[in-house]
Amino acid sequence: MKISYYHQAKEAIAELCRIADLPAGSILVIGCSTSEIIGQRIGTHSAPDVAKEVFDGLYDYAREAGIYLAVQCCEHLNRALVIEKEALPFADRVNVVPQPKAGGSMATAAYAAFKHPILVETIRADAGLDIGLTLIGMHLKSVAVPVRLESNRIGSALVVAARTRPKFIGGARAVYDDTIL
Numbered sequence: 001m002k003i004s005y006y007h008q009a010k011e012a013i014a015e016l017c018r019i020a021d022l023p024a025g026s027i028l029v030i031g032c033s034t035s036e037i038i039g040q041r042i043g044t045h046s047a048p049d050v051a052k053e054v055f056d057g058l059y060d061y062a063r064e065a066g067i068y069l070a071v072q073c074c075e076h077l078n079r080a081l082v083i084e085k086e087a088l089p090f091a092d093r094v095n096v097v098p099q100p101k102a103g104g105s106m107a108t109a110a111y112a113a114f115k116h117p118i119l120v121e122t123i124r125a126d127a128g129l130d131i132g133l134t135l136i137g138m139h140l141k142s143v144a145v146p147v148r149l150e151s152n153r154i155g156s157a158l159v160v161a162a163r164t165r166p167k168f169i170g171g172a173r174a175v176y177d178d179t180i181l
Contacts, residue, residue: 036132
């Protein structure tokens, strides 16, 4: 029996959050190509129904865990992000409303689902899920650490994950806190 996109998405985010040990209040960036999920080339077959199913799995888990999602738009909106206003109450907002062919189906689903959606140009997220190789690295904190997931596919799309850690600074005499690696 085929596992639904909802369950595949929920498994992937749960696995990343467990491995990354993300505390409540963390921000997790999501990049998603619904075209890749349905087995097509990125940017060619926007699928709002697929986006909603995947988004629902991600968002249901995120709310349970107390983390915020930042959903990346496509390059037509310069990879701006849809996020809940409460996650970044003082953010520099941009004025655009994502659509399936200008922003992407996943960003459109997030904008419709969030209670107070805003769009921002940049963010420094604590972790990320890249569904379909959409390139989310620009929205992660400075030191990104790849996370190998067993739940590494949603439909036909490859899922790549990352967490972040604080930078190591100092020299030979520096002492580091192993609990935040």
